Amino acid sequence: MSLLVVGSVAFDAIETPFGRVDRTLGGAASYFSLAASHFVPVRLVGIVGEDFTQKDEAIFQGRKIDLTGLEHVAGKSFFWSGRYSQNMNERTTLATELNVFAAFQPTLPATYLDSQYIFLGNIDPTLQRSVLKQIRRKPKVVGLDTMNFWIDGTPAELRETLKHVQILTINDDETRQLTGEHNLFRAARHVFKMGPKTLIIKRGEHGAVMVHKDFVFSVPAFPLEEVHDPTGAGDTFAGGFMGYLTSKGRINEQTLRSAMVYGSVLASFTVERFGVERLATVKRKEIVARARQFARLTSFKL
């Protein structure tokens, strides 16, 4: 069972109270793939420029990440630069250079066309749909991430794409913006009418909430004494979540709940270091151990 992801592969410059990096591998598809590949083989769809070298590619190697769908073209890769406030609770985007990403038209290699588990990273909803159109059979699960830029800018296109999506992963503000409803549980009912039957609301340091027609499940963020860089936490969460779910091969209340925990586990590693540094070194044993710590973090007897 392979998991296909489409999204950005980028270089980031990041500044936090714990330091700065001028050029580190980033992008939603990078975080997603590294996280998901702990559970299943991942098929990546994205685009990079000439500045993406073999050395950069090395981080994906020796893992179950298929880069056949990573297009290499002339020009520079997507570049993002941001600075976090002293308290990490605010992020200022200093630069967003789309570069080769501006003309991105995702084309699936022939070997990807049988993909049944798909995650549409935060890109233009029309491009997200174009990926689905190339898939040969109706997928088993489609997850989607989006952001205010698309919710505001291309609402009709987003609505059309959402019709084909089962799991939507966004944050509090995006949920409110998409539905026009402040209360997140009422907002979820609006989302259900748009297509997705499962809404995952990512809440950063407050964890994540899954709202499904039949149940609500809440998972806290892992208690960390030092968060060095929150960049990519949401994408890592999505990767851990979808990776676990795909590995189980069946979507039910129990697998959805566990997937929330594994998404949170992976995200908690990402934020411990800059960029994908920690995510690239975390071991299966550490993941399992931290998942058990999540159980202790939330368990009680009445």
Place this chain on the structure above:
Amino acid sequence: MSLLVVGSVAFDAIETPFGRVDRTLGGAASYFSLAASHFVPVRLVGIVGEDFTQKDEAIFQGRKIDLTGLEHVAGKSFFWSGRYSQNMNERTTLATELNVFAAFQPTLPATYLDSQYIFLGNIDPTLQRSVLKQIRRKPKVVGLDTMNFWIDGTPAELRETLKHVQILTINDDETRQLTGEHNLFRAARHVFKMGPKTLIIKRGEHGAVMVHKDFVFSVPAFPLEEVHDPTGAGDTFAGGFMGYLTSKGRINEQTLRSAMVYGSVLASFTVERFGVERLATVKRKEIVARARQFARLTSFKL
């Protein structure tokens, strides 16, 4: 086993997007007592003016709430008026009239002097300490709530009082203000040095986190589609928490965890209606049922 609480008994005028009330019973000790009395007899220490009539007192009657320590004096009761924003995420205080509360000097009736479980509501830390001084034997557990006004205004007095406290219940901002540390888990270690060995951080719609030397426990807020009035949620939480703990008569990891859940259960009822309206009608059966729902909200299998 009785639980003593000292704090405000007040009248509130509250405006939220769901309506307004011009005069409803409020104050930390009111919410606390009503919540805690579901578990144990409560001994209330507070002060009210002539405007507090038998009709107002009726809400405490028929419950295990001892009002011997509720002083009646000439003048008006503490009055608070506030307005919540459309999204309920901001609260503007329109008026705070201390009235009889300004000259409050808590005096414990003789029948209260053997109290072993004590909660010091959010009042002047010197007055909080004066309550402890009157207690005959060293208490088994002392809980304390405070706020920015005392953290900033009377830091030395607060530090002195905290030396005698085991459980501190405050919010995110207050934790950061008290310790000068943004990360809540590092902040907890500062708190442990001040006296309390258990820090409960109340996070409103994000639930609550308990940080103890040996463990961290996280409980989400109950998913509600309509929150009519958040006033008193924190005081209700403290009442449910301390009430449950007192009823168990022993403080260990298991009782502390369960107490967090019962605090959250009670608070979730309070916010469903204005003031103490819902808290005054909730039945034992409903409390037990909702506690079970909390278990479902957070449980998973790895």
